[in-house]
Amino acid sequence: MALVITDAPGGPRTITLSGRLDAATLALLWPQTRAAVAGAPEGPIVVDAAAVDYCDGAGAALFVDLLRSGRGAAVEIRNLKPAYATLLRQFDPQVFDHDLDPEPPRGRALEEIGRAAAATWADVRLQVEFIGETAAALAYAATHPASVRWKDVWRICERVGVDALPIVALISFLMGMILAFQSAVPMKRFGAEIFVADLIGLAMLRELGPLLTAILLAGRSGAAFAAEIGTMRVNQEVDALTTMGLDPVRFLVTPRIIAAVLMTPLLTLFADLVGLIGGAATMTSFSIPVVTFLKQVDGAVNLDDFLAGFVKSFVFALLIAGIGCLRGLQTRAGASAVGDSATRAVVSGIILLVVVDGVFALIYYLLGI
C-alpha cells in the first residue's frame, strides 16, 4: 500500500495508489489522500489506480470520497481494475454529499410545552376511558360469572398471592421489629415502653400493613402485568384477540384485577399479623412478655381500626392491577417499550397509592374512624 504524488509541470496532479485498499490500510491512507487532494494546485486531479491489487468496500469509500470532495467533477479515477470499477459504479458520489436523513430540528420551547401538555391530557383521557372500560368489564363479569376465565384467575392468584407470601412476611416482620425497636428506645426513658404495643398495633393495622403490601404488589405484580401484556402487545397477541372479536380488557384485564382484589386483602391480613409478631419479638428483649404485648394491642386496637386498613387494601389492589394492565396495553413498538411500560406501571402505581392513602386518611378523619 502506498501513495505517490507527481505534479506534471502545467498539467494535472497525479495521485498514484498501489497495493491493497481495505479497512486496515486505509487507516493510514485516508488522511494522506485527503491531504494530497487538499494540497493540490488549481486544476484537475488524476488518481491512478492501476497498481491497486485489492479494493473492498472500504477502498470504494475512499474513491467515493475523492469523487465527492469539494472539487467536484475535477477528480478523475483511472485504470481501476474492472472488477473494482463495477463495485464503485454502484455508488453515486453525489448522494453522499450531504446527510439525506438529518435529525429533525427541535421545536421551540412553547411548542414543546404544548406538546407535553397535549400528551399528558391524552394520557389522562386514556386512563379515564380505561377506568370506564374496566368498570364495564367487571360489571359484566359480575353478572356473567361464566364468562370469566377462572383458570387464568387461579393461575394469577397463585403468582400474585401465594408467591408473594415470603417477601410480604419478611418485609412486614422486619418492619414490625424496626418500628418496635426505634420507638422502644426513646419511650423506655419515660418508662412507657408498654405503649409501643399500641403504636405498632395501630400503625400496622391501619396504615403500614395495607400500604407495605400494596407497594410490594406494585413492584412485583404491577410490573409483571405491564410486562406480560406489553409483550403480548409487541407480539401482536393483543391485535389477534381484537380481530378474533375478543375484548382485550375482558380477556386480559378482568382476570388480573379479580385475582389481585382476591389476594391483596389476604396478604394484608398476613402482613398485619406478621408485623405484630415482629413487634412482639422485639419487645420481649425489653422485658415485655408476648402475652402482655398482645393484651395491650387488644386494648388499643378495635375492629374499626382493622377494617379501616382492610378496606383500603381492596382499593389498592384495584389501583395496582388496573394501572399495571393499562400501562401494558399502552405499550408501543421498540426494544425498550416493555421495560418502559413496567417502569411506568410501578411509578404511577406507587404515586396513586400514596395519593389515595392520603384521601382515605382524610375521609376516616371526617368520619371519625
Add this chain to the structure above:
Amino acid sequence: MPTSESGEAIIRVEAVAAGYDGTAILEDVSFEIRSGEVFGVLGGSGCGKSTLMKHMIGLLPPVAGRISIGGDDIVSADEGLLDTIRRRFGVMYQSGALFGSMTLLENVRLPLEAYTSLPSEAIDLIARMKLALVGLEAFTGHLPAELSGGMQKRAGIARAMALDPAILFLDEPSSGLDPITSASLDATVRRLADNLGVTFVIVTHDLPSVFNCVDRVVLLDRRARGIIADGDPRALRDTSADPRVRAFFRREPEAAAA
C-alpha cells in the same frame, strides 16, 4: 480478507449432528463450501437449517462433529481463537437484530468503530455506502423501530457487510422483502461474490432467489435428518431422480412427494 477465485474450501462441515433435548434433527451432515461461492442451505420448515447455521457461526455447539472456518475448528476453539474466526464472517439475522437504541447509521458504524482505526468521517462514509447498497441511504438517522420489517432486515445486511468480511451468513434474507428489493439484494450478492470473492452462506427456502444467485445448495430433509441432495439448484430441479428433491424445487405439495 477475501481472496477471489481461489476456490479452496473455506468452510468445512464434518459429520455434524444436531438436536435439542435428546431429539435428533440432523445426523452425520458433511459438506464443504468453497471460497467465493454463493452457497444455499435449503430445506422445509423444521429441517434444522437455522440450527445448522447457529452451529456454523459458533453460537451453539453441535451435538457432534467438526466445523472449520478458514481452517480453524469453531467447535473446539477457545474464546481468543473464536474472536479471530468471528472477524472472518458477518451474520445477518432473520429479523435484522438491529440495536433498538441506535440509529441505522450508528448500527452500521458500530463494528467499524470497534475493529478499525479509520478516521470518523471515513467510517461515516463507509457506513452510509453500506446502507446505500441496500437502498437505505435516506434512512440513516432513523431508529430501527421506525422502519418496516423488510427495511430492518436490509439494514441488518448492511451491518453484516460493514467490515467487508470474507464470508457472509444470511439467515432467510428474502423473507419479508418485496420481490423488487429481493431481486436487487440477489444482484448485490452476485456482485460481491463475483467481484470481491465474498463467500455467501444463505439459509433460505425462497426458490426464485435461489435460482437467481445461488451457485450450489445442500437440501436438508426433516425425515432423512440430513442432506438429500447437493449441487447446482437449477440442475437439481431439472434432472434429479429423487421425488423429494423434485417436489421441493418444483413447489409440489407434500402428497405428491410421498
